[in-house]
């Protein structure tokens with residue numbers, strides 16, 4: 272046989288073997304256990320060629336073809352994609368303890384000082400300890416209430432900035448920047464009593480030092496890192512991402528080192544001064560337990576501050592921006608909300624910000640926030656992973672999931688399921704939550720509506736978010752008439768970043784409400 276014929280035969284045999292293996296492995300694991308349905312994959316890439324950003328849309332297409340449970344491989348990583356409330360309940364309620372891990376991410380490992388972010392941390396004793404600290408101390412209802420004054424002050428500054436701009440003409444406001452900076456200051460004051468963001472940036476295009484750090488790290492976090500999907504390729508770092516991750520780590524490290532060191536010195540300076548407030552924010556609380564607790568050293572304190580800033584500001588901003596955008600698209604809802612807000616606070620020229628206590632019983636506001644979180648969940652896809660201890664994988668009903676299977680719950684797709692939400696599933700319709708008393712809630716008890724996830728890894732910042740989102744939306748709507756800039760079109764397409772923000776950041780024009788005159792906020 273000459274060489275050419277031999278090569279052709281060898282290629283044909285190898286191709287045949289590969290096709291047989293692919294067909295077999297698409298339906299069964301090596302042990303002969305069944306996997307959920309899914310498309311045939313490719314060597315090395317798995318199903319990456321079928322996935323595009325925004326990820327939730329690609330996953331939705333797969334679900335439309337293969338059903339509410341789909342098995343794919345993201346590179347080398349076995350992944351199960353869920354798109355129905357019943358299956359979400361099965362995985363996140365009945366098997367919450369089995370899927371309590373998160374996938375390991377190089378960006379999280381590097382930027383958060385050796386994987387110190389609780390959001391991405393491996394499920395285990397350290398996570399348990401920190402989770403308790405978050406829920407009992409950092410983010411408790413009491414703590415959120417304690418910081419109402421600083422939230423009011425930040426809101427007041429935001430409205431005053433808008434008022435100054437609006438009194439001079441028709442300013443185009445970059446809503447995302449304005450909201451990000453306002454919410455960012457609310458959070459940073461609660462955490463370590465500092466304002467980090469300048470509200471004028473929403474008009475000037477400039478960026479504060481910390482905002483620039485956040486922007487750079489958000490880009491790095493939002494870029495899928497090949498080594499997370501195909502680990503044996505990670506040494507190559509063909510995207511050059513590891514260098515950028517390390518640069519972000521250093522920037523955050525330096526920034527928080529300065530804040531913590533300054534506070535330690537301040538505390539030492541006032542050690543004998545009984546009148547000095549020593550428990551004014553989360554940083555004080557952390558430093559108080561600093562010496563008593565072996566796990567709580569300076570590096571850990573840094574991680575907690577970074578973690579809470581990262582987990583809170585981007586998500587909350589995304590939610591507020593979407594809510595305002597939907598209200599601008601639906602003037603009927605906007606007017607109805609404003610009527611409700613005007614009922615709780617008269618329109619005197621010396622405006623007060625609406626306070627938490629005034630917003631608690633506003634049913635329409637609540638319905639609007641829920642509907643926005645339903646249709647635009649900031650984490651469109653909730654990500655978990657089978658716990659590290661389950662080395663042989665997990666058998667659930669007829670299916671077997673290999674060890675380290677990733678679980679993707681497509682919240683975005685569930686919101687668009689007409690079987691669950693009726694023919695108006697894809698529309699913004701807050702009234703759906705006002706039909707009866709038993710309408711679904713967002714706090715993790717109703718599996719068709721899980722913007723904050725649920726179970727042991729459910730969002731510990733839910734109280735905070737459900738305080739800040741309605742508060743900011745209500746005050747922006749109450750204080751101004753909002754318009755789209757002349758000649759612009761409201762574009763509600765979805766982008767892909769760390770969260771699922773608007774693809775084109777919302778630009779809106781605040782107009783002083785005629786009935787409100789030109790008062791100041793207090």
Ligand code: HEM
Pocket residue numbers: 389390391402405410578579582583584586587590648649650653654655721722723724725726727728729730731732733735736740
């Ligand atoms: C609208 C705003 C927010 C949304 C939509 C949101 C959503 C989520 C979701 C979906 C998860 C994963 C849940 C799961 O796996 O079941 C999560 C986790 C987390 N969130 Fe939020 N979140 C928001 C605001 C906040 C705020 C304000 C904070 C803190 C101040 C926060 C802190 C965290 C933390 C620390 C985790 C990780 C929990 C863990 O893994 O144990 N979030 N969030």
